[in-house]
Amino acid sequence: MVPGCFGNGPPLGCPARHASTEYRAPAIASPDAERRAYDAAVTYVVVTGARRGLGVSLAEQFEAAGADVLAAARSGSACGSQVHPPLDIGDEASIKVFAASIERPVDVLVNNAAIDARVLGAHGDERGPLKLSPDNFLAQTRVNAVGPMLLTRALLPRLEAAPGAKVVNITSQLGSMWYGAEHGRDMGYNASKAALNAVTVRTAGVLRPKGIVVVALHPGWVRTDMGGSSAALGPDEAAAAIVGTVSGLTIDDTGRFLRWDGTDHPW
Ligand SMILES: NC(=O)c1ccc[n+]([C@@H]2O[C@H](COP(=O)([O-])OP(=O)(O)OC[C@H]3O[C@@H](n4cnc5c(N)ncnc54)[C@H](OP(=O)(O)O)[C@@H]3O)[C@@H](O)[C@H]2O)c1
Numbered sequence: 001m002v003p004g005c006f007g008n009g010p011p012l013g014c015p016a017r018h019a020s021t022e023y024r025a026p027a028i029a030s031p032d033a034e035r036r037a038y039d040a041a042v043t044y045v046v047v048t049g050a051r052r053g054l055g056v057s058l059a060e061q062f063e064a065a066g067a068d069v070l071a072a073a074r075s076g077s078a079c080g081s082q083v084h085p086p087l088d089i090g091d092e093a094s095i096k097v098f099a100a101s102i103e104r105p106v107d108v109l110v111n112n113a114a115i116d117a118r119v120l121g122a123h124g125d126e127r128g129p130l131k132l133s134p135d136n137f138l139a140q141t142r143v144n145a146v147g148p149m150l151l152t153r154a155l156l157p158r159l160e161a162a163p164g165a166k167v168v169n170i171t172s173q174l175g176s177m178w179y180g181a182e183h184g185r186d187m188g189y190n191a192s193k194a195a196l197n198a199v200t201v202r203t204a205g206v207l208r209p210k211g212i213v214v215v216a217l218h219p220g221w222v223r224t225d226m227g228g229s230s231a232a233l234g235p236d237e238a239a240a241a242i243v244g245t246v247s248g249l250t251i252d253d254t255g256r257f258l259r260w261d262g263t264d265h266p267w
Pocket of ligand 1: 113
């Protein structure tokens with residue numbers, strides 16, 4: 001699928017809302033209101049890593065909920081007549097050029113792009129804490145934690161211009177000390193997602209006075225190149241749940257570590 005602007009066309013589907021005692025969803029007046037969660041004001045959503053995998057589904061599901069979506073990718077993207085430069089989230093210069101091309105208030109920034117050690121050529125037991133190379137560890141951290149921090153920083157004027165803006169850092173349960181102590185084959189992945197979680201809580205604290213919501217969100221185990229074909233959730237299923245969860249976030253949620261369905265994930 002080619003990345004690009006997903007426009008503000010007619011709703012294509014209904015973001016799923018997974019009932020949970022912890023999920024504080026907004027009041028929904030009718031099924032139509034739920035289907036068009038973002039109709040009231042044209043909402044602009046930026047999703048990184050939206051050329052394949054979960055990023056594509058997130059862009060499509062936000063569009064289905066009525067938002068304008070900029071599906072950012074390393075190969076570039078376009079929004080109507082406006083062409084946006086490629087975004088390499090591991091390259092600070094690329095982040096600055098990409099952010100400077102965005103002139104609209106950004107209501108939702110989804111930091112989705114990420115890598116694991118396999119992408120960098122490390123397989124099998126080369127990925128564990130006794131073998132993983134420092135370069136691989138640091139490269140994952142640059143893309144998975146530093147990049148989202150820098151993009152949020154670069155887009156801050158655009159986020160400040162959108163009342164109630166939200167930054168959604170797509171993390172992993174493997175970034176949890178509770179879960180990651182016993183799971184995961186890739187030391188750099190666990191550590192980089194733990195770093196992203198730390199970036200999330202610290203940024204949430206700094207941006208709370210501005211009314212900007214910042215959360216870490218584990219998307220579930222999803223059938224993508226990264227998750228593999230045995231994963232529990234389809235990308236559209238996970239993305240629809242995430243869009244529903246994000247639409248219900250308020251400043252009271254800032255700094256939380258959430259699952260795709262809006263329930264709290266242990267740190
Ligand atoms: N799948 C799962 O089970 C699972 C579980 C927990 C968390 N997650 C998280 O969910 C998010 C999406 O994962 P996924 O499963 O969709 O992974 P994926 O299938 O491997 O796709 C990764 C995406 O990130 C992009 N990307 C990688 N490096 C980039 C860079 N330097 N600059 C810009 N874009 C870059 C890729 O673009 P290219 O096409 O250009 O490479 C691709 O679009 C990630 O944050 C991942 O850590 C996934």
